[in-house]
Amino acid sequence: MPMKSHVSLYRWFRDIPIARKLYFTVGIMALLIGIELFVLLFSLSTLSSLRAYVGGEGLWSKAQKDAVFHLHKYGTSRTEEDYRLFERFMRVPLGDAAARQELLSSRPDMAAARAGFLEGRNHPDDIDGMIDLFTRFSNVSYIEQAIRVWGDAQSIALQLPPLARELHQEINSVHPSQDRINATLAAIYDINRNLTQFEDAFSFTLGEGSLWLERLLRRLLLLTALTVEATGLLLAVSVSRGIQRGLGDILTAARQVSAGELNARATVRSHDEIGTLARSFNAMAQHLQARVKDLARLNQELEREVGDRQRAEAELQEAFAQLETTIGELKRQIAERLRTEEMLRQSEKMKALGQLSGGIAHDFNNLLGVIVGCAEMLADTMQDQPEQEGLAREIIGTALRGSVLTRRLLAVSRNQPLRPQRVDLGALLQDHVELLRRTLGEAIRIEARQAGDLWFTSADPSQIGDALLNLALNARDAMPQGGRLGIEVVNAHLDARRAAAFEVTEGDYVMLALADTGTGMPKEVMRRAIEPFFTTKPPSAGSGLGLSMVYGFAKQSGGHLDLDSVVGAGTTVRLYLPRAPEEAVAQAAAPPVAAPDPRGSETILLVDDNQTLMEVVRRQLAALGYRVLTAASGPAALAILRAGEAVDLLFTDIVLPDGMSGTRLARTARRLRPGLKILFTTGHASGLPRQERQNLLRKPYDRRDLARAVRAALDEVTLTR
Ligand SMILES: Nc1ncnc2c1ncn2[C@@H]1O[C@H](COP(=O)(O)OP(=O)(O)OP(=O)(O)O)[C@@H](O)[C@H]1O
Ligand SMILES: [Mg+2]
Numbered sequence: 095m096p097m098k099s100h101v102s103l104y105r106w107f108r109d110i111p112i113a114r115k116l117y118f119t120v121g122i123m124a125l126l127i128g129i130e131l132f133v134l135l136f137s138l139s140t141l142s143s144l145r146a147y148v149g150g151e152g153l154w155s156k157a158q159k160d161a162v163f164h165l166h167k168y169g170t171s172r173t174e175e176d177y178r179l180f181e182r183f184m185r186v187p188l189g190d191a192a193a194r195q196e197l198l199s200s201r202p203d204m205a206a207a208r209a210g211f212l213e214g215r216n217h218p219d220d221i222d223g224m225i226d227l228f229t230r231f232s233n234v235s236y237i238e239q240a241i242r243v244w245g246d247a248q249s250i251a252l253q254l255p256p257l258a259r260e261l262h263q264e265i266n267s268v269h270p271s272q273d274r275i276n277a278t279l280a281a282i283y284d285i286n287r288n289l290t291q292f293e294d295a296f297s298f299t300l301g302e303g304s305l306w307l308e309r310l311l312r313r314l315l316l317l318t319a320l321t322v323e324a325t326g327l328l329l330a331v332s333v334s335r336g337i338q339r340g341l342g343d344i345l346t347a348a349r350q351v352s353a354g355e356l357n358a359r360a361t362v363r364s365h366d367e368i369g370t371l372a373r374s375f376n377a378m379a380q381h382l383q384a385r386v387k388d389l390a391r392l393n394q395e396l397e398r399e400v401g402d403r404q405r406a407e408a409e410l411q412e413a414f415a416q417l418e419t420t421i422g423e424l425k426r427q428i429a430e431r432l433r434t435e436e437m438l439r440q441s442e443k444m445k446a447l448g449q450l451s452g453g454i455a456h457d458f459n460n461l462l463g464v465i466v467g468c469a470e471m472l473a474d475t476m477q478d479q480p481e482q483e484g485l486a487r488e489i490i491g492t493a494l495r496g497s498v499l500t501r502r503l504l505a506v507s508r509n510q511p512l513r514p515q516r517v518d519l520g521a522l523l524q525d526h527v528e529l530l531r532r533t534l535g536e537a538i539r540i541e542a543r544q545a546g547d548l549w550f551t552s553a554d555p556s557q558i559g560d561a562l563l564n565l566a567l568n569a570r571d572a573m574p575q576g577g578r579l580g581i582e583v584v585n586a587h588l589d590a591r592r593a594a595a596f597e598v599t600e601g602d603y604v605m606l607a608l609a610d611t612g613t614g615m616p617k618e619v620m621r622r623a624i625e626p627f628f629t630t631k632p633p634s635a636g637s638g639l640g641l642s643m644v645y646g647f648a649k650q651s652g653g654h655l656d657l658d659s660v661v662g663a664g665t666t667v668r669l670y671l672p673r674a675p676e677e678a679v680a681q682a683a684a685p686p687v688a689a690p691d692p693r694g695s696e697t698i699l700l701v702d703d704n705q706t707l708m709e710v711v712r713r714q715l716a717a718l719g720y721r722v723l724t725a726a727s728g729p730a731a732l733a734i735l736r737a738g739e740a741v742d743l744l745f746t747d748i749v750l751p752d753g754m755s756g757t758r759l760a761r762t763a764r765r766l767r768p769g770l771k772i773l774f775t776t777g778h779a780s781g782l783p784r785q786e787r788q789n790l791l792r793k794p795y796d797r798r799d800l801a802r803a804v805r806a807a808l809d810e811v812t813l814t815r
Contacts, residue, residue, distance in 0.1 A: 108336060109365035115336075119329040126322040133318050137311035140230075143223030144304045150190065150216050150224070151244075151300055155293045157186030157215070158251055162286045165258050169279045172265045180258055188255075189213020191248040194241070197228050236303035243299050247292035250285055257282050340368030344375050356383040434595045440624065441597055441649075444506075447626050448646060452507030455500040456749065459777030460704045462500065462794035465493040467710030470797045474717070490796065497794045500777065505557075505643040506626045508650035511776070511792050512554040516674040519551050519583045519604050520544035522558055527581075530566050537576025538569070544583040551604040552674035553651045558606075561644040565608045565667050568640060571631065572612025572665060580609040586670060596654040602673035603653060609666040615659040623657060644669065691798050692805035696742035697721040701731045701759065702775075703751050711745075714797050715804065728754030728762075735766050743808055748776040757786065773807035 107115065161183035168176035193210025196202050204225065211221045231237040261278045264270050343360045350358030359379060360372040473486035504510040527542050534540065562581075569579045586605040593600040615623060622628045624645040629638030641655070648655040652672045659665040698720050702708040705726065712722045723739060725731035728750050735741060744763050748756035760772045774786060777793040791803040 109369070112333070112337065112367050115333050115366065119333060122329060123322065123326050126318070126325055130318040130322055133314050137315060139223050140227060140307060140311060143220065143227035144307055146216060146220035146224050147227065148300055148304065150214060151297060153215050154187050154190055157183045158289060161254065162282060165254070165261065165282055166279060169261060169275055177258070177262055184255060186214050187248065187251045191252060194245065194248060197225065231307070234303070236299065236306045240296060240299040240303050243292060243296040247289055247296050250289050250292060253285050254282065257285070336364060337368055339363060340372060344372050347375060347379065351379050351382065356386055430595065436621070437595060444624065444642070444645065448507035451503035451626060452509045455503040455507065456777040458500045459497065459793035460707050462493045462497050463707045464710050466490050466794050466796055467707070467714055469493065471710070471713055493794065494796060502639050502643055504777065506639060506646045508646045510650070511790055512557060512650060514552050514554050514651065516550045517553055517555050517558065518548065519558070519606060519671070520548045522555060523581060523583055523606070526559060526562055533563070534566060534570045534579065538573055539578045540581060541578060542581040545585060548583060549585050549602060549604050550674040551671040553671045557647045561647055561669060562606070564640040564644050569608055569610035569612060572610055577611035582607045588670070596656070596670070598652065598654050598670070603670040604673060606669040606671070607666060609664060611664040614661040614663055614665055616661055620657055620659050624655065691718065691801035693719040693801065694805060694808060695719050695721070696808055697723065697740055698743045698745050698804065699723045699725065699731055699734060699741045701725045701728070701744070701746035701750065701756065703727060703747065711800070714800055718801050720804070727752040728759035731759055732762060732766070735763055741767070741770065743771045743773060743804065745773045745775065745804065748774050771807050771810065773803055
């Protein structure tokens with residue numbers, strides 16, 4: 095329990111405000127100093143009282159001695175004066191005795207005691223102190239002994255008055271007895287001697303007692319002084335240490351916080367101002383920490399937002415760039431689309447024009463065929479009339495020259511009979527360069543070059559030669575003051591996009607490009623340049639069929655012709671021809687046969703819907719010795735074959751009425767008569783399978799061509815024309 099109360103007192107002191115701590119400390123100190131002062135005063139008064147007793151004892155002894163002296167003197171002098179003096183001096187011990195008696199009684203009368211001490215000639219100021227000392231310390235052994243000794247001396251001293259009275263009576267008696275007087279004086283002397291011993295003892299015990307009291311008071315004073323000092327020191331140290339430690343903690347925490355350790359806190363040691371300060375500091379630090387945390391979070395959010403925004407911006411920019419690319423691509427696609435559409439329109443137009451010119455050529459060829467056939471027969475019958483025969487031959491020649499135009503028209507219509515071969519375009523170019531140099535003249539510098547590792551192309555070589563010449567002549571016409579013509583052969587791959595634009599199949603091509611430094615073509619001219627009969631040249635200089643023929647040839651060969659021109663800078667024409675498949679083998683050309691018209695006696699089934707032409711050809715064949723059967727259509731021809739007629743050669747036009755073409759007729763006829771020889775003729779190449787092309791006689795033809803083709807077909811020999 096006392097421990098607990100001690101602890102709680104400590105706590106209480108720790109937690110009270112500093113001002114109160116100070117008040118408390120000062121209060122305690124004042125109290126202690128008061129106590130010390132009190133002790134001091136008490137000691138002073140006690141010591142003073144002690145001194146009074148010692149003084150009193152001196153007075154008492156002296157008075158008793160004086161009384162005994164005067165009594166002795168009275169014994170001899172017998173004067174009343176001495177007796178009175180005895181009585182007067184005796185009053186001192188009697189007064190003290192009365193005071194002692196009073197103080198020792200159970201209910202002391204302080205006034206009586208004071209009167210007693212006054213009688214004992216003590217100083218009035220000392221009397222209260224003496225009474226206090228007596229009552230206070232009467233139980234202390236030294237004092238008690240002193241009082242007892244005092245009492246003993248007193249009781250002996252009290253024996254004096256009766257003896258004195260005895261002496262007085264004796265002396266004043268009528269007959270004073272000297273003996274009795276002497277006896278009394280002897281008794282008095284004894285008492286006096288006795289008293290002297292007691293007086294010594296009393297003086298000694300009083301001295302002892304005062305020494306003890308002095309020691310006691312000194313100790314008491316020392317103790318209180320030490321207590322005052324220790325308590326003062328303890329309180330001062332406790333208060334200052336409490337303040338120091340609390341402030342030190344706060345300072346340390348403040349330094350840590352300022353150094354960035356935001357979770358640092360001051361230890362709260364008390365509930366006083368320092369404790370409140372520590373708590374306030376901690377609250378402030380916590381608040382700061384929370385704010386810093388908030389700030390950090392805010393900062394993070396801000397950074398994230400900035401990041402998001404930057405990302406969004408980057409995305410936007412990317413999207414924008416993509417959009418720009420897309421727009422660019424779109425523009426390019428639109429331009430390409432427009433170009434492709436233009437090309438398609440052009441190509442459609444060309445197809446239509448081609449069909450038209452093809453039809454014209456077909457009919458025209460038949461006419462020419464009739465003319466040539468009839469004129470030849472006429473010439474035969476007029477062999478003896480040279481002038482007429484000459485005229486007939488003139489007709490034949492003119493008609494055959496007319497067929498040049500029909501051929502060109504067929505080329506435009508992509509229907510000219512072609513003999514595609516595996517061609518090395520580079521080698522072909524080299525073969526033609528010299529001829530071109532001569533044709534174009536010295537004003538035009540030809541720079542021919544070819545890439546290495548050129549692929550072979552698959553096309554009719556004679557047509558390639560014609561195309562090259564045509565294009566070179568156009569370049570020459572575009573450079574009247576002379577210039578440079580670059581001719582180049584390279585491999586080219588057409589991807590799906592370009593292939594679609596060119597209306598060809600995607601894949602490998604060999605490209606022949608002619609680039610001149612001529613006038614170039616305005617847009618309008620370029621747009622129409624490949625149209626048949628379109629020319630910017632005077633009628634005598636150009637027919638307008640050159641480019642359209644080359645274009646028709648390119649298309650018929652599975653390739654393309656592409657024009658590129660800048661007015662004032664020049665024109666580049668590119669001819670694309672398909673790459674030849676690896677396995678394709680060059681066809682051996684049969685050597686030209688220079689011999690008289692071959693003849694024969696076999697049976698030929700002649701099929702043609704043009705009655706006039708059929709009649710002319712029948713006569714020609716008959717003139718060559720053959721037996722000729724005729725039919726105007728496929729079904730009619732089949733009827734003849736089914737009838738079991740012996741036929742060696744089926745000679746048929748490809749274009750036939752009644753829904754059966756020459757090729758279909760040939761297929762059916764072969765089934766009926768396996769081994770039947772077949773020869774086709776046409777002003778068109780359309781619809782004739784590749785493998786049948788060597789069995790083709792192009793319209794119009796003269797008798798020599800007819801005789802050779804029929805003979806070759808019968809003998810199964812391949813001819814070149
Ligand atoms: N290399 C070129 N430079 C400038 N213009 C050209 C070129 N090639 C062709 N042309 C233009 O295209 C038109 C048609 O050419 P095309 O070859 O079809 O006929 P042409 O040359 O006029 O007559 P032809 O070829 O029948 O003698 C020419 O009249 C010319 O205006
Ligand atoms: Mg031309």
